[in-house]
Amino acid sequence: MKRPGPLLTLLAGLVLGLFLLTLNATTGTKTASSSYEEKSPSPAPARSAASTAPTPAPSPSRVPAADADYAGRTDDDAAAIAVTVRDDKAIAYYCDGRAEESWLRGDVEDDGTLRLTGQHGAKLDGTLRDGKRVEGTVTVGGGRHAFSADRATKPSGLWRATATVRSAKIDGGWIVLKDGTQVGILTRDGKPSPAPAIDPETGAVTVYGQQLTARPATP
Amino acid sequence: MTVDPNAATQGFPGPGRARPGPHPARYLVPALVAAAVALALGVYGKVHDPAGTAFNLAGFSSTGAVKSWLATAAMFFALVQLVSAAMLYGRLPGPAWSGRLHRWSGRAAFLIAVPVAVHCLYALGYQTYETRVMWHSLLGCFFFGAFSAKMLLLRSERLPGWLLPVVGGLVFAVLTIIWLTSALWFFRTFGVTT
Known part of the structure; x- marks a missing residue:
């Protein structure tokens, strides 16, 4: 040798x-x-932050959930998931970054549970844990995944851009995770493909040669 | 001999004439190993579900920053490689220890590049959604193949004199493009941050 x-x-x-x-x-x-936990501003517990919520509670016992963004991954690491809560309504996005995605909507119950639904029977059952994270399961395309999404602060969270580029309908969804990783899908006339990266500061993204701006998605 | 010894490393099918020279295995084994390494990395990156998140180093704002700085360190050692190689070949005046400098700077560059590649393949995968990303993915896989070939060729003797500089230069050029399409892009997009 x-x-x-x-x-x-x-x-x-x-x-x-x-x-x-x-x-x-x-x-x-x-x-x-x-x-990263130290970096995010210590999230106020859902109950105490409720007093600052803009909509007054209809009954004294009703405690609305705090507005917050959550982002994380499914436990099996197959996809990313983000949830945005505003005024007791929630929007969630499930995305594997390649072909499978789903937008889900629904209400946040007083006890912090979420039951969101999307197209083609997509379903999300989750629970808000002290405004720190959302845990639950999501069913998309017949597959059921447990997930846990931690509270996210900008620029991480849920982003969406819709536009018409050269008469093609474009719908892009992005989940920006805490480490800056982006998981996104761009649907062009109903056909999904991995999305190009957005600028996490401005939401700017170039799609088929055209400059678009993704915005934080809200219910 | 049915295979032109140059065919395997040059990638051009040459005329199959027999020539006295080193056994073709001396070229074929490194070339095949290189192809296998590059292909295996690419297939892993493509087939494996990108995990999105991965291990991070304390003191850095993001994995992107960690990787960019590691890649920049690797690039620095690669430049040392270029200079020390020129010394070894007598193109530049060099000290007696330029051989050792070349070996150890190469090892450093390679070992620094490995964690970056692991993160790329584990968390991001082989992607082609942009020209920059496509070239980075392709050449990233190619780099480790070419580097393996370079290491294996070092162990052979009686090679044509031009072979090592060419393969070494290729490895250096590819690393430069990888750095330009990742770390430089990162620094230009997000600023030179830690």
């Missing part, structure tokens, strides 16, 4: 790569989110 150095270099790279991959696969998501 002559010159083992190059082989050792390759082996070291391989071992390092496999090690990091294992680390990612086992602890990745948790570490990423925990390292």
Whole structure:
């Protein structure tokens, strides 16, 4: 055996790569989110923030959910999911970044549960946990996924852009996760494809040569 | 001999004439390993569901920033590679330890690039939705193949003198494009942040 150095270099790279991959696969998501927790402004518990909600509660016992954005992934890592709550209404977006997406809408119950529905029988059952995260299950395209979405602050959260480009109807949805990763799908005349990245600061995105602006999606 | 020894590394089908020279395996094995590595990375990136999130380093605002700085460090070592290689080939005056400098800066560049690639493949996958992204994905996979070939070729003796500089130069050029399409883009888009 002559010159083992190059082989050792390759082996070291391989071992390092496999090690990091294992680390990612086992602890990745948790570490990423925990390292960011300090950055998000400590979310006020849903109950206390309710007093600042613009719509007055019809009855004294009724406690509206705080307006908030949530973003996260399904437990099986198959897709990203984002939920936006405004005035007791919620909109959610499920997106695997390639072909499967669903927009879901519905009301937030007084006890913090969400029952959202979308097209083609899509369904989301979730619970707000102290305004810190949403947990539950989402059923899209026949697949049922458990998910947990942590409270998100701009620019992470849910973005949407709709437009007509060269007589084609464009509908783009993006979930920007805490680490800045974007999961999005662009539907062009009903055909889904991975979406180009948006500028997380401005929402600007170039679609088929045309400049569009994605906006934070609200119910 | 049915295969022109140059065919495997040059990628051009040459006339199949027999010539005295190193055994074709000396070229074929590195070329096949390179193809296998590049293809395996690409297939993994394409088939595997991009995880979106992954491990992050403390002290950085985003994984994008971490990766851009690691890539920039790798690029720095790659420049050292270029200079030290020129020293080894006598194109630049160099110290006696330029060989060691070349070996260790290369190792450093490679080992720094590995975590970046792992994140790319694990969290983002092989994507083609933009020209920049497409070239980055393609060349990212190609780079590790070409680098493996370079390492394996180093172990062979009696190679044509031009081969190592060409493969090494290719590895350097590809890394440069990868850096331009990722870290430079990141710094221009998001600013030079940590």
